[in-house]
Amino acid sequence: MRIATWNVNSVNARLETVLKWFEAAQPDVACLQEIKCIDEKFPNDAFERLGYNVVVHGQKTYNGVALLSKSPMEDVRRGLPDPGEDEQARYLEAIISGPTPVRVASIYLPNGNPVDTDKYPYKLRWMDRLTRHARDLLALEEPLVLTGDYNVIPEARDAAFPANWEGDALFRPETRQAFRALKYLGFTDAYLAGDGAPEAYTFWDYQVGAWQRNNGIRIDHALLSPQAADVLSGVSIHREVRSWEKPSDHVPFVIQLDL
């Protein structure tokens, strides 16, 4: 089973490109982020024609996440527990049915910039809520994949020019510490387990020729429970998609589980 994550930066503005990739890559499950539309404006028909079931947690203008799966989905959760005043659509979880069910979450973790505004504490609180929920899910001892745009550069090796990111919300010590706190609950970083080659970025900014200079960062991740890590058989970053016409600033990241 191949499970993909992709921040598409507007599913409707990018639909032609997104469908082109789906037809070529044929993921069994896909987690999309930044769909930038409400549920009613998600292009369900286009994905259903490709054989996918569709679950959407959308929002007007900003954010929004979706799950696409060739097999039916159950136990859908929209949003993290303890939302409080949080109305941003950044978390969507479901069980992918099959001989061995796997629980998959599509995550769009807050960016957090600028760090001297309430956006940064919001990011850290959101990470804390994710970590508490992840702890509960791990206790179920089932195959679990938490994947998406984490907006976290875990280590200096995950940026082409790490010095450029000093002080940025994606690379601040508190951010990296919070990511480690999540991971060290017992997760495996699928990319590091499956390949681990440096200069394996998933995001290149639209600005100042970041793609042309390979000024990238690795911020799209898949964290696996032990039951998922045991069956991990491959990972791939679809880097070439960044060179297509009208690209997202992120590229798809795909993991393969032998389920």
Place this chain on the structure above:
DNA sequence: ATGGTAGACCTTCTA
């Protein structure tokens, strides 16, 4: 050098 690009949507916010 505080720039540059992209998307939603209505003038500016987010990334």
